[in-house]
Amino acid sequence: MARVVQRSLAALLFLPLWISAQASTQCRCYPGDSCWPTDNEWTAFNSTLGGNLIKTVPTAYPCYGDRSSNAECLNVKANYNKEGYLRSIPGSMQYFNWEEFDDLRCSLEGAQSANAKCSQGRVPAYAVDVHTVDDIRKALQFATSHNIRLVVKSTGHDYLGRSTAAGALMVWMNNFQGEVQTKEPYTPNGCYASGQSGNPVVIVPAGKVWKDVYDKIEEVYNQTHWIIGGMCPYISAAGGFTLGGGHSILSPVFGLAVDNVLELTVATAEGQHLTANDCQNKDLFWAMRGGGGGTFGVVTSITYKLFAVPYGFWAHSFVIVNENRTGELTAAQLEMAVYNFGSIARSLDSLDWGGYLIYNPKFGASFLLLEPASSAAHTPTSLGEWLRINVLVDEQAKSGFYVQPIGNASFSQHFPSFKAWNAWSRTIGILEDFDSSGYRMTLGTRLIPVSTLSQPWPFAQSMVAGISKNTLDAGFTLIRAAGSGLRDYDRQSLETSVSPAWRQAAWLSILFATWNATTSTTEIAEKEAALNSGLQVWRNAYPDSGVYHNEIGLGEPYWQKASWGTNYERLLSVKRQMDPNEVFLCEKCVGSEGWDLSGLRTCRVR
Incomplete structure (x- = not known):
């Protein structure tokens, strides 16, 4: 039976205020403006949240002034480049340029001077430490009734800084309640049994990261099932990665993350908490599987189907280096490396192999390929061709480059699970940036x-x-x-x-x-x-x-066409339906073309 969705009383009360406050103004209210809430109003708001309103600061703030030797600063220094640590700080972004704006910075390096000043930059004014759906509703109500910019952050792993904005109120999902669950069989809410998933599923609350999900899958299914998720273990498993598509080295076989989403639950701008799947709220379900995060609502959970990988994976790897056996390649050498990758690509595509060519001058042009094993006795059918290609490349040493194994690894090796391969990949240095911020x-x-x-x-x-x-x-x-x-x-x-x-x-x-x-x-x-x-x-x-x-x-x-092609007009229609007063705004997101989001203030394009 379909779940009945009801608007909360709070949603009904604040909706008229929202319309009058936001639809009639050219800019969002900013600290120092006469419309900015008073200290008493912020205090009263905090009381409604049970004390979960946080005045946000940049990551390095505890090290400014005379605090450089205190425990909090020492903790920052010890963990400054660790993604798992940065996600625990509401004002932290995984890439620090999104905490900064031009020369308005608050870096750890800048804290060395006794007279240094820590600037707020792009860091929001406040964050709501969300634990429940009601917390999200209250944050939406306060932001909309006071015409304040609203942003949504899970872990802050975003290359366009869409989890932050100066003068904003942040909905911070890091501590959202709930545990990762698995189910088998599974029927999406509101669907008949005929819509039942033939695969086991995993249900992920918004506060969880991919490490939490991977650990749960391994606990329940050992090494027999897996999911399309992020390489970075500490990014949100129910956030922007999936909502924007979500690719993986396994995508050539099992599709994008959104291809494996069976259901989402979403808190909307109007205060509803909706279930979206193939049987209800279908337009929203379509839009949120690829339309991007921070746009249509706040995701509170995602249900993914799992796929069977009972025989593990074959991995194949090597690195191309220069005549001195170091990593710096000339343009001509790199062109030949890409050509060799392209030459075997038709075979890779037919076999659904995934892989990376990563060029880093520290290491060279590194090739990492992965394919699921089809049986316990599986030997890759293309292994002979793969080795032949290696020999071919090696013979081209006269061109000034060489091929060699990565680290102490052999060209080809078997791993019992994706998690085992992922752990190995972090021992060779090439993928070190996936764990660092x-x-x-x-x-x-x-x-x-x-x-x-x-x-x-x-x-x-x-x-x-x-x-x-x-x-x-x-x-x-x-x-x-x-x-x-x-x-x-x-x-x-x-x-x-x-x-x-x-x-x-x-x-x-x-x-x-x-x-x-x-x-x-x-x-x-x-x-x-x-x-x-x-x-x-x-x-x-x-x-x-x-x-x-x-x-x-x-x-x-032409970012609309580049991101979504012919899907953009329909996405824009869903955006206008779900968020008619543009509560959710972010850079190069659906419906944002009417706003200038490049500066500290958020204003309509005149």
Whole structure:
């Protein structure tokens, strides 16, 4: 029987205030404005939350002034680059440039001077430490009745800073109540038994990270089942990763994270708590499976189907280095490395292998490939070709580069589970950034169409042309995140709102720009411009493709089309239906084109 959804009394009471407060103004209220709530109003609000209102500060704030030797500062120093620690601080972002704005910074490095000042930057004014759905409703009520910008943060792992905004009230989901559950069989709420999932499922509350989910799956199913989730263990398992699509090294076989979502529960801007699946609130269900986080409502849980992997995985890896056996490659050498990856891509695609080519000057061009084993006695059918390719590359040493195993690993090895492979991958240094945060960086992506599988040389040339336009020193990543398994989801009529370009893709390519705490705003702008120039080379080479919404570049010129293609108009319609007064706003999110979100203030575009 379908669950009956009721509006709370609070929702009914605050809705008229919201309409009059937000629909009639050009800018959200900002600290110092006459409309900003008084201290007494904030105190009264805190009382309604049971004391769970937090005045947010930047990560390094405890180290400023005369506090550099206190316990809190020492804790910050010890954990400054640890993702698991940063998620526990409401004002912390996983990438510190999103705590900063131009020269308004509060870095740990800057705290060394006795006279240094810690600026609030982009860090919100307050955060509601959410434990229940009612806490979310109260946060929405307060923000809308006072015309304050609202943001939603799970863990703050976002490359466009969509979890933060200056002068905002944050809905902080880190401590949301509930435990990870598994069920088998499972029928989505409001559906008949005929809609029952043939797979076991896992139900994930919004406060949980992927490590929590992986641990639960291993506890219940040992090594026989898995899920499409994040490589980073401390990002939200019911947040922006999934809502923006969610890719994995296993996506060529099992699709995107959103392809495996069976149900969501959502707190809406109007105070409702809805269940969305194939049987109820279908438009919302479609929109939230790919339409992005922080846009249509606050997710309180996601139900995923699991898939069987009873025989573990075969992993294949090697690294290409230069003539001195060190990692720095020339453009020509890197072009040959990409060409070799492209040359075996047709076989990889037919076998649904996933993988990475990660170029980092510290290590070289590293190749990491993974495929599920089909039986206990499975030996990869393409292993012979794989070794032949290795020999072929090795023979090209005259070109000035060499192929060698990664660390002490063999070219091919078997792992009993994805978790075992993931643990191994962190021992070799190449994926160290997946567990680390506290950088200052931005990035951008392009989905590369499946047609390139038959054109490895033009593909390699276009990739390296874009990399070179940015800078080779910044590195790049080429991901075999798309494959025939992912493309099959369209044929199965499992409709989601991600860009149709995903269903025609063979690769996801990524460029980066990084800097440090003392880099000037001029230098940062130059790095961002170089990054965008590199991405423009890829846009020109593949104009009919798109991007991964969660990793879209700041300078993406036609971001609506790039993120969602022909799905955007329908997404915008759902946005207007679910959030007619634009409570949920974030950079390059559905419906945000009417707002300037680039500065400290949030104002409508005039």
